[in-house]
Amino acid sequence: MAVSEAAPELVDAVTTYLDHLDVERGMSPHTLSNYRRDLERYLEHLTRAGRAELAEVRGGDVGEFLIALRRGDDEHRPLATSSATRAVVAVRGLHRFALAEGLVVRDVAADVHPPSSAKRLPKALDVTTVTRLLEAPPDDDPRGVRDRALLEMLYSTGARITEITDLDVDDVDAEQRTVVLTGKGGKQRLVPVGRPALAALEAYRVRARPGFATRGRGTPALFLNARGARLSRQSAWNVIREAAERAGLTQSISPHTLRHSFATHLLDGGADLRVVQELLGHASVTTTQIYTLVTVDTLREVFATSHPRSR
Secondary structure, eight states, X not given: OOGGGSOHHHHHHHHXXXXXXXXXXOOOHXXXXXXXXXXXXXXXXXXXXXXXXXXXXXXXXXHHHHHHHHHOOSSOOOOOHHHHHHHHHHHHHHHHHHHHTTSXXXXXXXXXXXXXXXXXXXXXXXXXXXXHHHXXXXXXXXXXXXXXXXXXXXXXXXXXXXXXXXXXXXXXXXXXXXXXXXXXXXXXXXXXXXXXXXXXXXXXXHHTHHHHHTTTTOOOBSSBOTTSSBOOHHXXXXXXXXXXXXXXXXXXXXXXXXXXXXXXXXXXXXXXXXXXXXXXXXXXXXXXXXXXXXXXXXXXXXXXXXXXXXX
């Protein structure tokens, strides 16, 4: 269906809106071109629905347009989330402008929201790869001993990188096998620490930290740099990067990779989602639920490769 078949009132409204974006809002030619194409498709949709002017449009018309964007039709292919989002933003802007100009008495697109972007699944390492990473730093020099303890603590607790670099010596209770982490908003949580991490931490505190501390000014920080000061977040990043290179790992690995792996391995092992939420320090369980998608994805892979009638 050609745009020329749309009612003149609809075409005029869109033309006036685009002129407003061009002249008064100074929208870039590229964006303006995209908006024009999106709104032309919207006019085709409204014409098929029998609408002759914006005042006749209902909220359902806008909602059906969003569905058509994602599903496609006889004349258009389905749009990606980002493109569909842009089209909905253009339509919402048109109706908001029409209300401000007195062309309509109600903004029927106000309650229609752009599609949410698909959540990117966190990349979790398998247990064997994590082990290779943790054992990569050499254990025959102070820096390597420190780096191994740092990596072990990150994986054992699922902590954010700043939560580990912010640790003081007294935050770790080796006897109770726990650590106090200070998360976002200064909220503290008590997290258990595994025996391998405690062993690596003890080796660092006995064999490496005293030497680093003599070069500093008596900071209570747990992890120290070569000058005896608290290890920075950037330096901790470098520890992980160097360990990955030493272990021969080609995939991109960050501090959050160990946090993702921590959560995924717990859920794979049968841990309750609410427990994992508490350990990670998430304010909402909704944030933690993304890790369940990772485990479901793993289950699908296992099913596809193992079940005789999976295909």
